[in-house]
Structures are given as C-alpha cells and as structure tokens.
Amino acid sequence: MNAPEPEHCPGPETQNAGKSAACEGCPNQNICAEGPKGPDPAIAAIADRLSGVKHKILVLSGKGGVGKSTFSSNLSLFLSQNDDTQVGLLDIDICGPSVPKMVGLEGEQIRQSSSGWAPVYVSDNLAVMSIGFLMANQNDAVIWKGPKKNGMIKQFLKDVDWGDLDFLVVDTPPGTSDEHLSIVQYLKDAGITGAVLITTPQEVALQDVRREIDFCRKVGVPMIGVVENMASFVCPKCDKSSVIFPATSGGARGLAIEQNIPFLGSIPLDPRIGISGDFGESFVDQYQDSPAYAAYASIISSISAFCAKN
Numbered sequence: 338m339n340a341p342e343p344e345h346c347p348g349p350e351t352q353n354a355g356k357s358a359a360c361e362g363c364p365n366q367n368i369c370a371e372g373p374k375g376p377d378p379a380i381a382a383i384a385d386r387l388s389g390v391k392h393k394i395l396v397l398s399g400k401g402g403v404g405k406s407t408f409s410s411n412l413s414l415f416l417s418q419n420d421d422t423q424v425g426l427l428d429i430d431i432c433g434p435s436v437p438k439m440v441g442l443e444g445e446q447i448r449q450s451s452s453g454w455a456p457v458y459v460s461d462n463l464a465v466m467s468i469g470f471l472m473a474n475q476n477d478a479v480i481w482k483g484p485k486k487n488g489m490i491k492q493f494l495k496d497v498d499w500g501d502l503d504f505l506v507v508d509t510p511p512g513t514s515d516e517h518l519s520i521v522q523y524l525k526d527a528g529i530t531g532a533v534l535i536t537t538p539q540e541v542a543l544q545d546v547r548r549e550i551d552f553c554r555k556v557g558v559p560m561i562g563v564v565e566n567m568a569s570f571v572c573p574k575c576d577k578s579s580v581i582f583p584a585t586s587g588g589a590r591g592l593a594i595e596q597n598i599p600f601l602g603s604i605p606l607d608p609r610i611g612i613s614g615d616f617g618e619s620f621v622d623q624y625q626d627s628p629a630y631a632a633y634a635s636i637i638s639s640i641s642a643f644c645a646k647n
C-alpha cells in the first residue's frame with residue numbers, strides 16, 4: 338500500500354477490497370482488487386513454526402549504516418556466550434545482508450532438510466539464516482520489487498527450522514518500509530517480544546528514529562528501548578573516550594526521554610568492532626576488558642530483563 342486509504346476504505350483483506358464505491362479513484366484500487374482476501378494462512382503457519390521460540394527481538398534503525406547489523410550480530414554472539422541459551426539470528430536486511438560476513442559465515446549456503454531450511458551454525462547454540470546464503474556471489478545486488486521481497490521474508494519466517502530457541506534476533510532493513518509492515522503482519526500470531534532501535538547521535542538519524550518510534554506505536558510493537566551507537570571514540574591503546582559529535586551529545590538519551598521509552602545505553606566507536614565484523618570474528622568474545630564490551634553487557638542485560646518480564 339503506498340497511498341493513504343480513502344474514507345470508508347473496506348480494508349485490503351476484505352471481499353470488497355478494490356470494489357466498493359469508496360475505492361473508485363483510489364490509487365490502490367487495482368492492488369486491493371487483485372490482492373489476497375481473508376487472513377493469510379502463512380500467519381498461522383509462522384506462529385506454528387516459531388512456537389518453540391521464546392523471545393523474538395526486532396532490531397530496527399531509521400537510517401542505514403548506523404550499526405544495526407553490527408549490533409544484531411554482537412547481541413546474538415553475546416547471548417550465546419551462555420552455553421545453555423539457544424540463539425537464532427535472522428537477517429532479513431534483503432538489500433544489504435551483511436550478517437554472514439560479520440559472524441564468519443560468508444560463502445555458506447542454505448541446506449534443505451525434511452523439516453525445512455536448515456540454518457547455518459556459528460556454534461552449537463547460535464544459528465543464523467540470511468538472504469546472503471541464497472546468493473551465489475556476495476557482490477550480487479538484490480533487485481527485487483516489494484511482493485518478491487515480502488514473499489522471501491514470509492518464507493524465511495515460515496520455512497526455517499530453528500527448533501527451540503530462547504531468543505530470535507531479527508536484523509531488519511533500515512527505515513520503515515513495506516518489508517517492516519510485512520514482518521509485523523507475519524509475526525502477528527507468533528508475537529514480537531519487542532524492538533531495539535539503533536541510532537547514531539546526529540539529528541538526521543534521530544529524526545528517522547522518531548519515525549521508527551511512531552511506526553512501532555502505530556503497529557503495536559513494544560519498544561525495548563533506544564541504543565546510541567558511535568557517539569564517542571574509545572582509543573584502543575589507552576581506552577580514553579572522546580565525544581565525536583559534541584553538538585548532538587546526549588541527543589539519543591534526550592529523544593528516549595522525550596518519547597517516554599527506555600534509553601538502553603551508548604556503544605562507543607571502537608575500531609576493533611569494525612575490524613571484528615570485517616573479519617567475521619566475535620568482538621564480544623575477544624575484547625571483554627574494553628569499554629565497548631561493558632556497554633554491550635549493560636545494554637544486553639536490560640534487553641534480557643525486558644524479555645524475562647514479557
């Protein structure tokens with residue numbers, strides 16, 4: 338749907354979709370008339386498939402490049418440090434699937450099993466599925482229109498055999514697009530524990546987070562909180578921290594207060610985070626004495642506490 342609904346819109350899922358008097362002249366008329374009627378049976382199939390998954394966490398960002406995939410990967414790696422915690426990481430950033438590289442699974446392929454698509458394992462208790470595993474060449478561009486992207490998201494949610502998981506971390510595309518609406522719609526019956534919103538401190542990024550917050554409120558996704566990324570620089574040699582954007586310092590925290598949602602914490606820019614991601618190594622396993630690790634630990638403890646209560 339890309340135009341506002343007309344007054345008295347019968348709703349895209351109804352038998353009258355695209356055919357009632359209110360639909361005349363609506364730019365969505367043809368899409369609605371041709372679209373599926375009634376609830377999508379995939380929604381129930383997805384709930385069934387994910388019935389063994391305790392917590393589904395969406396990682397969202399208003400803008401690209403703010404560190405959403407890095408956070409999703411490190412969140413999953415961190416949670417899986419506990420051998421008794423089963424973690425799944427689903428990368429549905431269809432146009433820029435960077436998770437396979439970040440967790441050291443570049444070049445892996447999806448395997449079919451009798452019970453669906455088998456995820457690829459980083460360790461015994463960390464399973465990963467990514468659109469990147471379907472691409473023969475990692476440099477290929479994914480040029481798909483909306484319905485095909487939505488179909489792929491549906492298939493990922495419905496067909497991947499995760500087994501029992503404590504956490505499923507979902508790395509989403511940036512912004513609030515059709516794909517986000519689809520994810521929320523498809524997970525309607527399965528349930529979403531909550532969303533973590535990643536931002537950098539610049540005002541342009543914060544503006545987009547406001548839209549993301551508005552989206553979550555409109556579609557009823559609980560917000561676990563906001564994470565600020567790359568607001569300060571920590572020197573890997575002396576661990577001294579310097580603020581990078583003094584003009585917007587504290588902006589993400591201020592935004593969280595203004596919007597009445599939790600501020601989970603601030604992860605500094607640490608070159609070792611970028612390097613670890615580029616080489617598919619685990620930052621959270623290797624640099625446990627760094628300020629950035631301490632920030633991850635504190636943020637993830639708040640996320641776990643939220644999940645335990647919901």
Ligand SMILES: Nc1ncnc2c1ncn2[C@@H]1O[C@H](COP(=O)(O)OP(=O)(O)OP(=O)(O)O)[C@@H](O)[C@H]1O
Nearest residue numbers: 401402403404405406407433605606607610611614
């Ligand atoms: N705290 C950090 N310190 C250092 N580098 C970081 C940090 N967070 C992210 N990066 C680096 O910033 C770049 C962008 O991060 P990432 O790919 O995670 O962003 P993204 O929001 O997922 O982007 P997109 O949505 O466009 O895929 C990467 O090179 C990553 O290594």
